[in-house]
Amino acid sequence: MVIGYMKAAPTTYVMQFEGGKVVREGAGLSFFYWKPSATLVSVPLSSADVPFVFNEVTRDFQSVTLQGQLTWRVADPRRLSSLLDYSVGATGRYRSDDPEKLEERLVQVAQVRARSVVQGLTLREVLVRSDAIEAKVLLALAEAEAVKSLGVEVMAFSLLSVKPTPEMARALEAEAREALQRDADEAIYARRNAAVEQERRIKESELATELAVEERQRQIREAKMAADIAVEEQRAALMTRWSENERQAADARAYALEKTLAPVRGVDWKTLMATSASGGDPALNIALAFREMAENAQRIGELNVSPDLLRSLVGVSGYHGQGSGTKGR
Numbered sequence: 001m002v003i004g005y006m007k008a009a010p011t012t013y014v015m016q017f018e019g020g021k022v023v024r025e026g027a028g029l030s031f032f033y034w035k036p037s038a039t040l041v042s043v044p045l046s047s048a049d050v051p052f053v054f055n056e057v058t059r060d061f062q063s064v065t066l067q068g069q070l071t072w073r074v075a076d077p078r079r080l081s082s083l084l085d086y087s088v089g090a091t092g093r094y095r096s097d098d099p100e101k102l103e104e105r106l107v108q109v110a111q112v113r114a115r116s117v118v119q120g121l122t123l124r125e126v127l128v129r130s131d132a133i134e135a136k137v138l139l140a141l142a143e144a145e146a147v148k149s150l151g152v153e154v155m156a157f158s159l160l161s162v163k164p165t166p167e168m169a170r171a172l173e174a175e176a177r178e179a180l181q182r183d184a185d186e187a188i189y190a191r192r193n194a195a196v197e198q199e200r201r202i203k204e205s206e207l208a209t210e211l212a213v214e215e216r217q218r219q220i221r222e223a224k225m226a227a228d229i230a231v232e233e234q235r236a237a238l239m240t241r242w243s244e245n246e247r248q249a250a251d252a253r254a255y256a257l258e259k260t261l262a263p264v265r266g267v268d269w270k271t272l273m274a275t276s277a278s279g280g281d282p283a284l285n286i287a288l289a290f291r292e293m294a295e296n297a298q299r300i301g302e303l304n305v306s307p308d309l310l311r312s313l314v315g316v317s318g319y320h321g322q323g324s325g326t327k328g329r
Contacts, residue, residue, distance in 0.1 A: 002034060002035050002036055003032055003033070003034060003035065004032065004033050004034075004035045004038075004090065005030075005031075005032050005033075006029065006030065006031055006032075006033060006040060007030040008027070008028050008029050008030070008042065009028060010027060010028040011027070011028075011044060011045045011046040012027065012028065012042055012043070012044055012045065013025070013026070013027045013042070013043040013044075013045050013074070013077040014026065014027070014028075014029045014040065014041070014042055014043075015040070015041040015043075015077075015078075015081060016031070016033055016038055016039070016040055016041075017038070017039040017040075017041065018034075018037055018038055018039075019037070025078075027045060035090065039087055040087065040088050041081045041086050041087050041088070042086060042087075042088045042092075042094075043074055043077035043080055043081055043086050044074065045073065045074055045077065046073065047071055047072065047073040047155055048071070048072060048073070048103070049069045049070070049071050050069060050070045050071075050072070050103045050106060050107055051067075051068070051069045051070075052066075052067070052068060052069065052070060052107045052110065052111070053065065053066070053067045054066040054067075054111050054114055054115070056114065056115050056118040056119070057118075057119065058118055058119065058121055058122055058123045058125075058126050059119055059120060059121055059122050060122045060123055062122075062123040062164060062165070062168055063164065063165050063168075064118065064123060064126050064127075064162060064163065064164050064165075065161075065162070065163045065164075066114060066118070066133075066159055066161075066162055067159070067160050067161045067162075067163075068157070068158045068159040068160045068161075069158050069160065070106060070107060070110050070154065070156070070157055070158075071154070071155040071156040071157075071158070072106055072152055072153065072154045072155060073152070073153055073155060074151060074152055074153075075151055075152060075153040076151030077151065078151070079149075079150070079151030080102075080150055080151040080152065083149070083150060083151075084096075084098035084099065084101070084102060084150075085098045086098065086099060102150070102152070105146070105150070106147070106152065106154070109141065109144055109146050109147055110137065110141060110154070110157060113136075113137045113140035113141055113144065114133070114137050114157075116140070117133050117136045117137055117140070118133065121133075123164055123168065124172075126162055127162055127164065127172075130159045130162055133159060133162075134157050134158060134159055137157045138154065138156065138157040141154040141157060142154060
């Protein structure tokens with residue numbers, strides 16, 4: 001059958017060549033064509049993802065593996081079809097492997113741009129700055145002449161993983177582990193230091209409280225002592241006043257006695273006794289009698305005092321004392 005039918009998807013750009021000239025082109029066309037003289041070119045316009053794995057060396061001479069994907073689409077199908085063979089046969093298959101080589105070319109260009117970025121960074125920077133690497137490589141691909149000349153637009157350059165060599169990964173892990181351990185030790189030290197500081201503050205507060213209590217107790221003791229001193233001073237003043245009063249009273253009594261005895265100071269005691277005896281006091285008369293006998297004892301040879309006489313004398317004295325006491329009352 002010499003007449004064919006072409007029906008393209010909306011994301012496919014189709015061109016029909018007759019005698020080396022384009023007689024029909026566009027996205028999503030459907031038409032009949034004369035097979036013996038027609039050449040059909042089919043360029044996909046949809047975006048595609050190409051995975052890649054790059055092994056590069058950093059600025060500090062450390063190997064690193066970049067793994068990700070490249071997203072691209074055809075921006076100028078006419079230019080691309082002029083550089084690569086996108087013609088299809090009667091079965092709809094490409095007549096050459098140029099469409100497959102396009103992805104390889106894009107990956108190679110991306111690798112060259114990624115190498116230039118990675119070589120300007122250290123291993124640590126490459127491991128932690130994947131976003132910056134993606135942005136720089138994407139900008140470099142957008143400005144790459146090899147990509148522009150193909151009529152292709154690179155939409156994204158994504159890094160899924162960035163890995164160093166296993167030995168370097170273990171070394172970095174050990175270093176990071178030690179750093180984390182140091183941070184943990186510092187945290188423990190800080191916590192202990194904070195606990196010690198808190199304990200010191202508590203002790204200082206307790207000591208301050210004890211000092212305040214001791215000071216208050218001292219003030220109370222001083223107040224009590226001052227009160228006791230005041231009481232003792234008042235008591236001493238009272239004793240002094242009492243002593244002064246007693247002395248004055250004694251002086252008054254002595255003065256009165258002295259004035260009382262002044263008139264009879266030069267009178268003989270016998271005269272005084274006789275005068276006192278004239279009052280009729282029996283006990284006084286008995287006393288005077290015994291005083292006379294005592295003074296004239298050398299003249300008395302023997303003196304007998306019978307019990308009856310002594311009892312009577314004592315009775316007289318007792319009666320006189322009783323009578324005096326009664327009179328006193």
